[in-house]
Amino acid sequence: MEWLNTILQGVLLGGLYAMFAAGLSLIFGVMRLVNIAHGDLIVLAAYVALVTVQALGVNPLVSLIIVVPVMALIGYVMQRGLLNRTLGDDLLPPLLVTFGLSVIIQNGLLEIFSADSVKLNAGTVEIASLPVGGGLAVGVLPLIQFALAVAVIAGLQWLFYRTALGRAFRATSDDQSVAQLMGLNNAHVFGLAMALSLAIVAIAGVLLAVRSNFDPAIGPARLIFGFEAVIIGGLGSMWGTLAGGIILGVAQAIGAKIDPGWNLLAGHIAFLLVLAIRPQGLFPKVQG
Amino acid sequence: MPDRLLEVRALDAHYGDFQALFGATMGVNEGEVVAVIGANGAGKSTLLKSIAGAMRSRRDAIRFAGEPIGDCPAHEVVARGIALVPEGRRLFPSLTVEENLMIGGQLGRPGPWNLRRVYELFPVLAERRHQIAPSLSGGQQQMVAIARALMSNPKLLLCDEISLGLAPIVIRDIYARIPAIVAEGLSLVIVEQDIVQALKTAKHVYCLQEGRVALEGEAGSLTREKISAAYFGV
Numbered sequence: 001m002e003w004l005n006t007i008l009q010g011v012l013l014g015g016l017y018a019m020f021a022a023g024l025s026l027i028f029g030v031m032r033l034v035n036i037a038h039g040d041l042i043v044l045a046a047y048v049a050l051v052t053v054q055a056l057g058v059n060p061l062v063s064l065i066i067v068v069p070v071m072a073l074i075g076y077v078m079q080r081g082l083l084n085r086t087l088g089d090d091l092l093p094p095l096l097v098t099f100g101l102s103v104i105i106q107n108g109l110l111e112i113f114s115a116d117s118v119k120l121n122a123g124t125v126e127i128a129s130l131p132v133g134g135g136l137a138v139g140v141l142p143l144i145q146f147a148l149a150v151a152v153i154a155g156l157q158w159l160f161y162r163t164a165l166g167r168a169f170r171a172t173s174d175d176q177s178v179a180q181l182m183g184l185n186n187a188h189v190f191g192l193a194m195a196l197s198l199a200i201v202a203i204a205g206v207l208l209a210v211r212s213n214f215d216p217a218i219g220p221a222r223l224i225f226g227f228e229a230v231i232i233g234g235l236g237s238m239w240g241t242l243a244g245g246i247i248l249g250v251a252q253a254i255g256a257k258i259d260p261g262w263n264l265l266a267g268h269i270a271f272l273l274v275l276a277i278r279p280q281g282l283f284p285k286v287q288g
Numbered sequence: 289m290p291d292r293l294l295e296v297r298a299l300d301a302h303y304g305d306f307q308a309l310f311g312a313t314m315g316v317n318e319g320e321v322v323a324v325i326g327a328n329g330a331g332k333s334t335l336l337k338s339i340a341g342a343m344r345s346r347r348d349a350i351r352f353a354g355e356p357i358g359d360c361p362a363h364e365v366v367a368r369g370i371a372l373v374p375e376g377r378r379l380f381p382s383l384t385v386e387e388n389l390m391i392g393g394q395l396g397r398p399g400p401w402n403l404r405r406v407y408e409l410f411p412v413l414a415e416r417r418h419q420i421a422p423s424l425s426g427g428q429q430q431m432v433a434i435a436r437a438l439m440s441n442p443k444l445l446l447c448d449e450i451s452l453g454l455a456p457i458v459i460r461d462i463y464a465r466i467p468a469i470v471a472e473g474l475s476l477v478i479v480e481q482d483i484v485q486a487l488k489t490a491k492h493v494y495c496l497q498e499g500r501v502a503l504e505g506e507a508g509s510l511t512r513e514k515i516s517a518a519y520f521g522v
Binding site: 164167168170171173174175177178179180181182183184185186 | 340341342361362363366367371372374378380381382383387388390391392394395436440
């Protein structure tokens with residue numbers, strides 16, 4: 001029963017990792033850009049939430065109403081003003097520029113907010129739990145997080161396959177130059193993709209900030225978790241990304257259960273195993 | 289002379305240090321079918337790419353409906369009413385037939401073409417609408433490429449080697465639909481290696497040779513000797 005509990009907690013944590021991963025996978029899928037600053041943008045979103053909560057005195061979950069559009073706007077401007085200029089046949093320039101962004105965001109946050117770790121307080125919902133039978137109980141907050149993650153993934157899936165914007169994303173991903181010949185303005189499409197990615201980052205950032213302490217330096221580790229979830233799940237599949245996040249979360253939970261020091265190690269080992277046995281990921285995009 | 293629909297004047301085009309077009313000049317009148325012929329590497333595709341905005345040129349080198357468009361990006365050129373059927377079809381491989389068509393129509397330019405009309409033009413596509421593009425035969429894919437371009441309701445349709453890699457019977461089938469397209473008031477520029485097909489379809493013919501217009505004239509007025517001289521440069 002204790003093991004069941006461990007797995008359950010791992011699954012719920014996996015939802016958060018899937019959200020770290022979804023934005024990363026979206027950007028790579030649409031424009032072949034590996035966003036090294038992704039983790040730091042998650043932390044930035046957490047700090048935007050912190051400022052919002054302090055200024056307005058609202059619950060962190062309510063602050064999403066402000067944090068999501070703010071991050072989306074930052075994403076659009078960052079893409080149009082900076083990252084679009086780095087895109088081309090060479091994958092290296094965007095990699096280097098987002099690496100630079102990562103350094104800038106970390107140090108900017110350090111300058112403004114200091115290195116002290118902080119946390120957002122979501123009130124009583126943090127300690128509420130639901131009994132699920134057999135003496136097990138799940139926290140309401142992790143459950144909300146997981147539900148949000150599933151909703152985000154389902155929403156992305158719907159957007160990709162049922163809307164004009166999603167069609168434009170997929171067409172641009174297939175063939176950028178022909179997409180342009182069909183009247184799609186790639187610069188704008190990429191801007192929208194980054195805006196969407198950072199909207200998801202905003203949700204992930206707020207959930208992270210409610211779940212645990214954060215400080216300006218924790219971004220890169222979130223990036224790694226996101227990467228691992230994407231690779232485990234297989235590039236280009238949204239539900240695969242969710243599965244990847246869950247596998248990573250469960251592996252970490254089991255590792256921590258065996259020995260508290262093995263928490264991260266177990267996640268990395270699961271990642272390496274998948275990479276060794278199925279390098280294309282567990283649920284790769286089906287190519288026509 | 290009244291303003292022509294498309295006017296290309298002294299157009300140069302380069303790929304890096306290589307110059308592909310040298311002062312190319314051509315024009316298309318409203319409702320006219322124009323063919324551009326020439327050997328491999330003569331600059332036919334480059335000419336179409338320049339018109340479609342996939343390659344930038346001097347601003348006044350290309351005028352469409354009286355306005356200079358030489359330096360417009362491709363997505364603005366489409367919005368003005370020029371659509372390209374690219375060489376090799378270039379469908380979006382992960383999209384279904386219908387999704388490919390809807391990408392073509394996403395600008396919402398008003399005009400006669402919509403999903404229903406292009407399915408009437410190419411009935412076989414209606415049966416395959418939910419299949420992904422690569423699962424179709426070459427001829428059907430070419431139909432999708434033409435229909436996708438039509439979906440943007442262009443005034444001028446540029447067709448780059450629509451017979452490439454297709455069986456003669458399929459080529460005839462596709463060319464048989466051209467009159468129905470022209471009947472909707474479109475003008476066409478057809479780039480072809482198949483000279484017979486080009487002369488049969490077009491009213492006016494330009495022959496390119498090593499980036500220059502070597503010959504032009506009414507399709508009926510050109511003799512085989514003149515064409516082969518312009519084609520091969522002998």
